[in-house]
Amino acid sequence: MTQGRFLTATFVLLDAVAVVVAFNFVAWTWGVLHWEGIILAPLTLPVLMHFLAVYLIDGYSPRTDLLSVTYTSLHAIALVFVLLFTLLLTYVFIPAGFALQVSRLVITGACVLLIPVTLSYRRVLYLRAQARKQQRYFMFLGSPESCIAFKEECRMTGMTQSVLYATHATFARGLPETGAKPSAPPFGDVAHYLEEYESHIDAIILRETGQELPAEVAQRLMKLHFSGVPTYTLELFHEVYWRKIPLYRLNQTWLFQEGFQIAREPVFERLKRVSDIAFATFGLLLALPFAPLVAAALWLEDRGPVFFRQARVGRNRRLFDIVKLRTMRVNGAGSEYTQQNDSRVTRLGRFLRASRLDEVPQLWNVLRGDMSLIGPRAEWVRLVDDYERKIPCYHFRHLVKPGITGWAQVNYPYGANLEDTMRKLEYDLYYIRYFSFVLDASIVLKTIHIMLFGKGR
Helix, strand or coil: CCHHHHHHHHHHHHHHHHHHHHHHHHHHHCCCCCCCCCCCHHHHHHHHHHHHHHHHCCCCCCCCCCCCHHHHHHHHHHHHHHHHHHHHHHHHHCCCCCHHHHCHHHHHHHHHHHHHHHHHHHHHHHHHHHHHCCCCEEEEECCHHHHHHHHHHHHHCCCCCEEEEECCCEEEEECCCCCCCCCCCEHHHHHHHHHHHHHHEEEEEECCCCCCCCHHHHHHHHHHHHCCCCEEEHHHHHHHHHCCCCHHHCCCCHHHCCCCHHHHCHHHHHHHHHHHHHHHHHHHHHHHHHHHHHHHHHHHHHCCCCEEEEEEECHHHCEEEEEEECCECCCCCCCCCCCCCCCCECHHHHHHHHHCHHHCCHHHHHHHCCCEEECCECCEHHHHHHHHHHCCCHHHHHHCCCEEECHHHHHCCCCCCHHHHHHHHHHHHHHHHHCCHHHHHHHHHHHHHHHHCCCCC
């Protein structure tokens, strides 16, 4: 078992034990249990809920930085949802007589206690694993240009592995600077080089090419792959590690691959529509009491309209008017993109944008069927026309309804140029191809994190 898998298995075991101990400790402390009593079987529900919530935020992935503030907040948010859904299932859907129905305080106290406890041993074990961890490598076989792009992507995504570079003609440790010509021993030395670094290689990445690998190298890679060192095509690596679709692989036949359930299967679309209506209705009812106060504040600041309307492109390129709370000054000229510290944004608008509350009126667009709660960002018609001219296959994102939040929005910052749009498109296409309600749940948790910590623009 690799170190990463061992750490994952350890976390799963510790989480199960922690849930059992926390619930019994709180129950005993508050007098629900006597010394000889113990709760076990009923805790299957909170244990499974805990597993699911932590899985949704990649808490069991060996590639997650468990020391980051982002993960800490996501972990806390996930366990709050464990508390809410455990209470909901226990007191609404499970018949009377269930052991956990003895006290709501036991469920609440245990779930709150689990937040610092589970975070603590995660940090301790992760720090120990990092201290013991030797330098790890990715081996990349491809052209110099594609390898340079791969290394830059690794840097941007925070990968700690160094890149071992090889082409079909040459091989070298490290990577040359952009524009430099690599000097390296012959490609035939790769097999020997693999022997030297075999125990330190996390993955081997092959850039798709029509050129065949030498038989000796192909044989060695096959043995490594089946001995536990995975070999990926560059496209598959993007999907597994970064969960996005690389644009270089797109063509007009890309849509005929497997997946795309939300675009192909009516049942998924209908289920998603039902959930959209339910949650949008709940959200609007929740926001209704605050609407007069927000409207008055917006009007008082500059005497402008409360709502902002703009034509956006929806599914199958159908146009609709999006509704948002106005956050910019009336007739404020400037860039098509919102810039950092944009002078056009009002004081109240900055808060609404940072918290994403300006998007609450879009719930009306969801009820109307123009949008979904989760999907690609609804773009301005003028920008879409430009993107479709400059980005091949950009129109693929119109296979599904746009969303208030989405996979691109929670994984990539606000796009302010064509390059950002291309990067976000990679995430949008991943969502369209691999849609699932589990992925939607993960997006919801990450969106709440963004709203709480004011990462909007």
